[in-house]
Amino acid sequence: MADSEGHGRLSRLVGEPGLAGTVSVDRLVSAIASYGMWALTIGIVVFLWLPLSQIIALSFMENSAVLFPFEGVTLQNYVSLFTNEGLLMAARQSAFVATVSASVATLIGVPMGFAIARHEFRGRKMLRGLVIVPLLMPGIIMGISLLILFRVIGLSPGFFGTVLAHSVYGLPFIVLPVVARLAVFDRKLEEGARDLGADGRGVLTDVTLPIISPAIAAGFIFAWLRSFEDFIRVFFVGGTMDALTKEMYGMVVYSQGTEAMDPMATIIVLVVSAALAVAINFRDILEYV
């Protein structure tokens, strides 16, 4: 009964005319929760965007280190980015490594996903566990352990080693969405195709792969991005090979050529937002993350 008294007091506090006595704590909590969630979400969006929008603003500033004192607007930072051959080379190299690594991960990961999703075999459970290890393993462990492996087998650090590291790092991003997609796949579609006279290969290329290809594409993009943004693995196994993240790290830590940093970051943010806006409007991308 103490509870209903509490409701009564609060409803008087809320003071909705005509509803006195029926407005409950519950309604109040609900209203607070609803407005609170919106307020918090807006706050978080500001929190997420504040540093990024500040970078975009800085990239056009005369004095690119700080916003104040304001010294005028310029495109000079972009000029120094596009004349910084080393940085551009590194960006191209990172994109190349990411493309090769994500492709290798896709070629290996898609059939593996099929095997896990559709076949019963000994060790299947263990394999399902093993697949997520590259995702959970801290980058520094992967970096150090691969450095040791390459040293023991006599492979010198560089492009090849980085591709090996990044392709295993990207493997879960391919296998997991494929397994998840196949788990909800309606196999009647395949049976139907077979009944209509398609052979095994036809079913695969004309029915199964088209249906799961968005999952593969999303996985490829994730694997690509993870390779492109990786620093610590390429730091250990990349040797003297150029990499965008290594270049950026050097620019910040040794304060060299920092004026090219903001425009580079701005371009990355803009390209990503454009791509993401398209993706969100085309498909329910959350199915694949």
Added chain:
Amino acid sequence: MSTIQELGDAFERRGKRAKLAIMAGPGVGWLLTLILVPTTFLVMVSFAEINSSYDVVWSFSVSNYRELFVGESGFLQTPFVDSFFLSLRIAAATTFLTVVLAYPVAYLLTRLSGRRFKVVLFAVLVPFFTIFIVRIYSWLSLFGSQGLINSALVATPLTSEPLGIFEYGLAAVVISLTHAFFPYMLLTLYSSLEGIDYGVIEASRDLGATRIEIARDVVIPLSAQGLITGCVFVFVPALGTFITPQFLARGKFTMIAEVLTARINELYAINYGAAGSLFLIIPTLIAFAIVMRTTSLEAMG
């Protein structure tokens, strides 16, 4: 007849096995040679020594571990131990903050649809796809005594001196890590909250449960799996982060990845690095066990 049948079955089984080997073989090979074998080597090297020409001398000694834990001023008085516990605390604080911030947003996302959903989703996901080093770098000019936050504060009547909390250091590292890992938490929480049948919530409301009771007894237990997975995916990378303290602690303290990297880079002490990184494997293994217990692979896409 039956022998022919058996023979046919045997061929079919063999065919199946061959097919399976072609499908899963390369992936298994990749995982074995690039994950399991190197991790085994890592454990072995942590007991080995490095000679003057930087080759591994296979042996069994615990001197690397002694070096980690016994310093000049005594047991547990080493930079490694300090960094390890500091890293644990930083990772824990980051995980806590991402949970507190991401839970309401994830819940809100499940209640939205259409245009509003897309806009909120876009707004919270863009930073996620921006590469990690850019996310961390973007905080660089906000912090520091000359940073944007302190300059703005000094310009107001609130304070005339730059505030210590907005200098480079602990707060800067935790805030930027929260910023960087927030979307991991959001996405895992969202997918587990989205799986909850809204009918259950309505039913408990019809049966007289208050909002708080619904949150406590229905929503949070039903999303516990996503919560745990999200915590793992924030805690483990936060623990091993290297770039973040390099950019934003500015030498005020060092995290575990920095200690190991410095030793390997300067002294080529991969044996010391191996022993130290094993202490990052322990939390990883715990995380792995938790994920395997709570999550089915089919749900992890």
